Amino acid sequence: MLRRTVPATIRLGLQRSALYRLPPQTYARLSLTRYPTVRTYAATNTSTEAPPLFRRFRTFARYTFYLAGSTLVGCFVLTGAIFLHDAFTYQERNVDRVPVAPRALAPERGGPKNLPIVSRLLSDYEDEENRALSDKPHLVIVGGGWGAVGVIDKLNPGEYHVTVISPETYTTFTPLLPSAAVGTVSIRSLVEPLRKILARVHGHLINARAVDLVMSERLVEVETVVPAGTQPTRMYIPYDKVIIAVGSTSSTHGVPGLEHCYQLKTVGDAQAIRKRVIDNFEAASLPTTSPEERKRLLSFVVCGGGPTGVETAAEIYDLCQEDIFNYFPKICRKDISIHVIQSREHILNTYSEAISKYAEDKFLHDHIDLVTSARVASVEPDKVVYTKKTADGKVETHEIPTNFVLWSTGIAMNPFSKRVSDLLPNQVHKKAIEVDAHLRVKGAPLGTVYAIGDASTIETSIVSYLLELVDEADKNKDGKIDFEEWEIMVSRIKKRIPMAEGQLQKVRELFDLYDSDADNSLNLNELAVLLQEIGHKITALPATAQVASQQGKYLGKKLSKVAERSPVLQANGIGPEGADEFVAQPFRYFHLGSLAYIGNAAVFDLGRFSFMGGLAAMYAWRSVYWSEQVSMRTRALLMIDWVVRGIWGRDLSRL
Amino acid sequence: MLRRTVPATIRLGLQRSALYRLPPQTYARLSLTRYPTVRTYAATNTSTEAPPLFRRFRTFARYTFYLAGSTLVGCFVLTGAIFLHDAFTYQERNVDRVPVAPRALAPERGGPKNLPIVSRLLSDYEDEENRALSDKPHLVIVGGGWGAVGVIDKLNPGEYHVTVISPETYTTFTPLLPSAAVGTVSIRSLVEPLRKILARVHGHLINARAVDLVMSERLVEVETVVPAGTQPTRMYIPYDKVIIAVGSTSSTHGVPGLEHCYQLKTVGDAQAIRKRVIDNFEAASLPTTSPEERKRLLSFVVCGGGPTGVETAAEIYDLCQEDIFNYFPKICRKDISIHVIQSREHILNTYSEAISKYAEDKFLHDHIDLVTSARVASVEPDKVVYTKKTADGKVETHEIPTNFVLWSTGIAMNPFSKRVSDLLPNQVHKKAIEVDAHLRVKGAPLGTVYAIGDASTIETSIVSYLLELVDEADKNKDGKIDFEEWEIMVSRIKKRIPMAEGQLQKVRELFDLYDSDADNSLNLNELAVLLQEIGHKITALPATAQVASQQGKYLGKKLSKVAERSPVLQANGIGPEGADEFVAQPFRYFHLGSLAYIGNAAVFDLGRFSFMGGLAAMYAWRSVYWSEQVSMRTRALLMIDWVVRGIWGRDLSRL
Incomplete structure (x- = not known):
């Protein structure tokens, strides 16, 4: 053993707490100095005679021990800090007098239907910032999805009086809805309250459904969403600029019986699907259920081979493989069948061919029944009927008995988009509102009405x-x-x-x-x-979150510029109809790639490259979605959900 | 600086990674040995001339830095481990042939109503363990709450074929429902699937509602809970021993209009309350809402001053103080009113006087309106009517306009308990099934029918x-x-x-x-x-989770003993009617204390001592509930919920 003295540090203030972090040789030395009786012990134990491999291992073990110790101490410190922070979040606040605009308390009536015109909101005068904003141009955003959040994200605070009209009070991270539908992630990890998102721009939320647009007087007619037992009311929200970002509904393709199907567009849909899936398993494990009925209850049919359909089928498969297996009678596991009905020849047909092939092989391996080049003829309460052409051109009709059908094929206009489209004679597109390259609704007064996301399509x-x-x-x-x-x-x-x-x-x-x-x-x-x-x-651009988000961000930036440069615009005599061209280029879409989860594997279509694989790709898929979250809160919750799934499995409670 | 040489450790295998953990003096020494040119620098910087206070601080800073660094490394290692574990949870499992008892596939019919008698379940023969259990005495537990979980918790595996009959698939941590109702904790943190709890004893869940008991043939008649669109069926579940643990419903006290009230007994109730509370705030912040209507929407009435009522009032207060304030128009905060209507003179009247006083003072300070010695006369869709005696004995009628009424006053029998009670002529109690001190239902064949929890009352x-x-x-x-x-x-x-x-x-x-x-x-x-x-x-014992849980555990232990000692019992010719007395003492309740949360403060009634206070008591209240969780999963989720609330506030999304 080398000779050395006690390091200076241990004689300083931190002596005791620091002690355990010194190499044991130091203890030995310490003993030599202070307690001569342990000399022999110390000398034996730190003998250089020990074989090198053993010493190496000992050193490794020692440092591992230090690391674990420090980590523990660090974690304690962190926990303490969290507690301390937490203790300061329980506050008392009192409100004495809140100034309210008289017009907010008693709005004047007007417009074609003589409804209240809400030109001032309740919080407009409550503080200086809001008061200053209330005289700025009124920007009304109809909808609260990817497009709307994109706009809010890029708006400069202080330029517009922003109002969002949405029947939901939160925005949803839609790409993970298939995961939420089977309990891999929790539903509340996918939502963020719109009021929190709006706080940065001091925006307002009106919890209502837009029903009509009066372009001549620049009014949006809305119907309020109210608690059960209360009467909904209608009112006009005046705007200087309005953005239609209401998304879409599923296309029916004229198939009868779609009321027996689930969609997957909202968290409500995900909750309903989750409840039905668990319901089916519980009913299937009842002893009085007949074998045919059990097979029907455990048959899951997905109509549509796009990303949503494929991911839902994959998530249901995972649920069965990893969690159902452990807790339900094994015979249930045996009777499960998952079917994907696709009208095209391949699933994921908008992706590269290699990806499509990979996904099909994966499904084949997982015994997921792929029915391609088939058309759903009708959906009945207890079965799906589809037709398929045989090799010799005959049309055969098949049936799948089932108690769960997901419908995810294409998009259609929701009532508000339909109404706007009907108001304008030059709108001829059947699935969305046509906009120009600046995202302005074709036929509407230029620079006042915009549409983005699934609700819109750029004219070509x-x-x-x-x-x-x-x-x-x-x-x-x-x-x-x-x-x-x-x-x-x-x-x-x-x-x-x-x-x-x-x-x-x-x-x-x-x-x-x-x-x-x-x-x-x-x-x-x-x-x-x-x-x-x-x-x-x-x-046309696909109806994806990526397109909606980019359009929203583009519009948010552009509108901020329009507001910023309004003196220049005024000096040049440029009104709203020419402002867009003056400040910005037309919208340009950058495709960042498509990705899909296909059951403990994932595929990425990055344009020129395709990337697909098992677990590694799945983790990559998760990290892409993780980085795209709207808030740190959902990011943390999502991470926790994934860890919780790893440790305790999926959430099997039916709620 | 003291002279010393380079420690042996850094010349070993871990040299590089270990380097940063050595005291800087070592670096200096290292420099002296290997790079003589930096001698001056090293000598200057570690000079003993530095003032002691500065050196102390420097040492402190240095160790803090080491600690943070090690913690970071430790956390990385931990994250790596979690990933590694996670990667192994994505498994493939295949099921080829599952043996099923013929009787499970085609149960014979019988009993008074000639329904299927389910003497074998689907999973009874699927493996050796289940097959061995299927010939053991059949223990049927009706209900899935505190009592049932207590029983399962203490049963020895391998003694009984256990079947739980429950309309819900999970058990709920009921004491935290008020927190879940306002989004302080998430609902899924309070539930644990019954199937997971049953896994230890290889038990079975039948997702059904018990409707009748045929004591002569030892059959429970159940009606299945099935997915919408499917017909529920009825069947008999045969038992050797049955435990009635179905809980209770709220007592109506003959008040009309209770259909306009919320209860708080299930997670469904908590979800509905949460939705209504957010709904009310959204509707109140609409600009067309009149001031009177806004006051009505923001008036929250709780009928009942017991722990559930008091905690819900306190949680609603917290929500308003800490979260609503930040995101809704300030005028809404001003118009909030919370009312607690209590028929007795004091709230929390089962607690000590000091606690009752403390809670009342806290509510007074928080401007929560306490209406004591008052009786609710009726609940109407838009108001609550109550009567109160004045000092001179006259009865005055008051009204509170409101859009939210919680009813939490006393308990009553639910339909199944009522049915069992009606079957037995010597059952005279109106609110629960009478049991003897061994928890056996009075009048039923001894040793076959037990009742525990809210559903039962011990005869006195x-x-x-x-x-x-x-x-x-x-x-x-x-x-x-x-x-x-x-x-x-x-x-x-x-x-x-x-x-x-x-x-x-x-x-x-x-x-x-x-x-x-x-x-x-x-x-x-x-x-x-x-x-x-x-x-x-x-x-009588109070209708609390504590009583139910203790009774469940007592019964679980006793039934395990009965099974264990069955050879002794047989040898002594003791049948089920005498087994209870032979193996165990009667049930004895140990009151561990009552606690309640009253808005960033908590109270504890520990029998002889009372303890009450602010944040510290609140943290103590949390830790008691935390330690009583049924699984590590809910424990982790609950901790996360509390941390998330501290960092990002309550979950304001309406879902």
Whole structure:
């Protein structure tokens, strides 16, 4: 043993607490100095004669022990800090006098239906910040999903008086709804109250459902959502700018019996599904249930092979594999069947082919029944009927007895979008409100009505701008477009409709292809054909959270800029109808990739690359969703949910 | 600086990772040895010239830094371990052939209603353990609350074939329901699936509601709880022993309009209350709500000043103080009123006087309106009407406009208890099933039907045992009881009815008091009066979780003993009717104290001591409930809930 003296530190203030962190040799030395009787013991124990491997192990064990000790102490300190913080959160606060705008207490009536017009809200005058905001332009956001949260996220505080109209009081992290439906994560980990999200911009929530839009007077008509036993009322919310972000409902495709199906768009849906799944297992394990009935109760049918359908099927499979198995009669596990009915040839058909194949193989391996190229004919209370063409072209009808059907195929307009679409004669799209590249609703007064997310679709028709485009590009005013002018025109189109970019890569080839009379210039007829065909080739943006969120953020940034630069706009005599073009480029979508969970495995479609695999991919899938949470609160809760699942399994309680 | 050499440890395997944990002097020394150029720097920086206070601080800072670093590393290691564990929880399991008892697949019919008799369950033959159990005595537990869980907790595995009949699939930690009702804790932190609790004893759950008891054939008639759209079925569950632990419903006291009230007995109730509370706040913050309506929406009425009522009022107060304040218009906070209507003179009247006073003072300080000595006359959809006697004896009628009424006053029998009570002619109690001191239902075949918890009440009538007691005690058979014999009798009574103990303390005084003819012996008439009066003085056990849990555990232990000692019982020719007395003493309740939360303060009534106070008491209150959780899972979730509340506030989402 090497000779050394007691380190200076242990003679300082922290002597006792620091002691345990010194290498044992020091103890030995300490003993030598203070307690000469233990000399022999110390000398034996720290002898250099010990074999090197043993010493190595001893050192390792020692440091592990120190590390664990320090961690424990650190955790205690942390716990203490949490307690201390917690103790300061129990406060008393008193409210004596709250100034309220007289107009908020007694709104004047007006509009086509002579309803109260809510130009001041209850909290508008309650403090200086709110009072200052109440005279700013009123921005009304209809809906509380991805689009709305995106807008709020990017708005500068202090520029707009923001009001959100939503029948729900919270926003939902929709991509994890399939997980919540089987209890892998808890429902409250997916929601964040809109009032908390709005706090940053001092915004307001009106817990109501939008029913109509009066564009001439800039009013949104809403019907309040009230406690049972109370009468709902209607009122107008005036706006300077309104954003329609109401999402969509599921498309019925004209299939009868959809009232027997579940959807998966809200946390209420997830709760109902969870209850039904557990209900089915409980009923199946009753001794009086007949074998056929048991098979029916344990047959889960998902209509639609998109990400939601695939993920729900995978989550139900996981639930059965990992949790049901342990607590229900084993015969139940044996009788489980999961079916996915897809109208296309493959599931996940919007993803890359490799991914689609991988998912199908995984499902095959898991004995999940994939029914592709089939159409659901009807849904009955106790079964699903579908048709499938055989190889020789005949149409065969099949039935799956079941007590759980999830319907997740495509989108349709919800009543408010439908109403807005009906109000405007030039709205012809059947599934969503058409907007221009600046996300302004087509046909509505420019710069006042916007629509984003599932509720909207960006127009892809270039031909309707034909004359305008020719006017801009035809420099020599000969009514024809030569190649130089065509190049100008292409850049104009790209600016106006960024989604057309992909179709306009080969400028020369296009010009030559459509120059049918080969006069080295395009006349109006030739141009019309060209633009129409290009328009048809543009694919609409998918109805995903990613698109809605990006559109919301784009609009939030743009509206902040409009407000910031309003002096410049005024000086240039630019009204709301031209402000968008003045401050910002049209909306441009950046596809960050698609991902899906397929049962202890996950797939990523990142455009050029596909990435798929087992557990590692699943953890990656989780971390992507984790990083996209709206708040640290949901982030923490989600992490806890995953850890809790690992330790104690899924939540099997039916509630 | 003292001279020292490099410790041996850093030359060993862990050199690099261990380096940062050595005191900086070591670095300095290291430098001296290996890099002579930094000698000056090292010497200056670790100079002993630094003032002692500074050095002390530096040492402190240094150790804090080490501690934080080690904690971080420790946490990383822990996270790694959790991940590693998590990765192994994603398993694949396959089920090929599951043996099922033929009788489970096709139960024979019988009983008074010719229903299926379920003598074998689906999982009875699925493995060796279950097969062995299926021939053991069948123990059927009706209900899944505190009593049932207490029984399961103390049963030895392998002694009984256990079946729980419950309409819910989980057990609930009822004392925290008021917290869950306002989002302080999450609902899923209070529930634990019964199937998980039953796993230890290989028990079975039948998700059904008990409707009738056929004691002659030892059958429980149940009606299944099934998914919507499916027909419920009825069947018989045969038993050797049945335990009735179905709890209670709220007593109506004949008040009309209770359908407009909320109860707080299940998680469903807590969810409904939470929804209504948030609904009320949302509706109150709508601009078209009139001031009177706003006051009505924000008026919360609790009928009943017991612990549930008081805690709910306190939790609603907390919610308003700590969370509503931050996110709703301030005028809402101003208009909140909370009312507690109590029929007695004081709230918490079963607690000590000091506690009752403390709670009342706290509520006074918090501006919670206490209406004592008042009777609720009726509940209407928009108000509560109550009467109160004035000082001069007149009865005044008052009204409180409200949109939320909680009814929590006393208990009544639920339909199954009522049915059992009606079946037995000697059951006369109106609020619960009468049981003897061994918790056996009075009038039912001894040793086969038990009742525990709120559903039961232990009989306190001693006089009904008069002749039996005299027979046992009258040693000289003179038909009279002298003092010596009276002492024997007292010990017999205490053994038979432990609850009478309190009334039998003063043996001599009692004897002299009731010996009306002063002949130094008690004749039958004198004894009858004595026993009757003592019986009246015994107070029944309160309808609390504590009583139910202790009764359940007592019964679990006793039934395990009965099974264990069955060879001895058989050898002695003792059938079920005498087994209870043979193996165990009668049930004896140990009051561990009562506690209640009263809004960032808590009170404890520990019998002789009372303890009450602010935050410290609240933390103590939490730790008591925390330690009483049924599983580590709910314990962890509860702790997380409390931490989450401290950091991010209560969950304000309406779901």
